[in-house]
Amino acid sequence: MKLQARALLFDNDGTLMSSLRSVRRCWTRWAVEYGVTEADFARIELHGRPSAEIVADLLPPEKVAEAARRIEDLEVADAEGTEALPGTVALLAGLPAERWAVVTSATRRLARARLSGLGLHPRTLVAADDITRGKPDPEPYLLGAAKLGFAPGDCVVFEDAPVGLRSAQAAGMRTVALTTTYPRAELTADALVPDLSAVSVQVSGDFLEIVTED
CATH class of the missing domain: 1.10.40 (Ribonucleotide Reductase Protein R1; domain 1)
Incomplete structure (x- = not known):
């Protein structure tokens, strides 16, 4: 895909x-x-x-x-009790910092603790503290797009949970679902992958070209 x-x-x-x-x-x-x-x-x-x-x-x-x-x-x-999933570090390292964001249901304090423990420091982060309605409401992902300065239709969302996929889809965004938490039958998305090791992204001018291996 x-x-x-x-x-x-x-x-x-x-x-x-x-x-x-x-x-x-x-x-x-x-x-x-x-x-x-x-x-x-x-x-x-x-x-x-x-x-x-x-x-x-x-x-x-x-x-x-x-x-x-x-x-x-x-x-x-207990934030040190986390681990990066396959493909995460390599994929994010190749992305321009101003073209991606983390949109999490965790508080900012917890999200920063977990991410920094893995050596990940996103420039843009949307956390539970920033919103009034959590996923599956579209607010979190709409705010993420706004913070980056892009229209919702210009964004692709990576999610592992049905509630998060519904949030992104309600925001008018395309989705890639990871089968890291839920079985494929419970996930509805434009593309499905086992984890981010099955995703590659190339920067092509103003666009990010995403290839998924299903």
């Missing part, structure tokens, strides 16, 4: 990196502290959503602010 874009937008967790082991450790500890059960988690959508929204689905309103701060503190302290 070949796609052409002027800018690229990347989800973070599950797309550029994996924090699965860290997330499990932190949320397990958090759940014990707040009396949240596996059944409670099973009834809501988790991956690709801001932690504050997840907390709000699990706890009474008066506990949400403190509990959201607590899970952020736990995850920041």
Whole structure:
């Protein structure tokens, strides 16, 4: 599959990196502290959503602010428990810094901690702190495109989660789905790849020429 874009937008967790082991450790500890059960988690959508929204689905309103701060503190302290997914470092190293951004459901503090731990320092980052409505609302990706200075239709989004793909598609952007977290049958996108090692990007004047190996 070949796609052409002027800018690229990347989800973070599950797309550029994996924090699965860290997330499990932190949320397990958090759940014990707040009396949240596996059944409670099973009834809501988790991956690709801001932690504050997840907390709000699990706890009474008066506990949400403190509990959201607590899970952020736990995850920041455990930020070294992440790893870059295949292809991430090489792909980003070849992109002009002003032509790509990270659009994450994590807070800016947590996202920076995880990315910097992997030696990744995106010039443009959209985090949960920047938005009022998280994925699947189009707001996060629309803001990412605006920060880079490109129209939504000029952007291609890389995502691993259905909720993130719906966000990008609602923003009018083309999508590449990674099967790092969900099976192919649950992902709807213009192209599907196992991870970013199956993606190459060449700069051609004002355009980025994207080739995916499916």
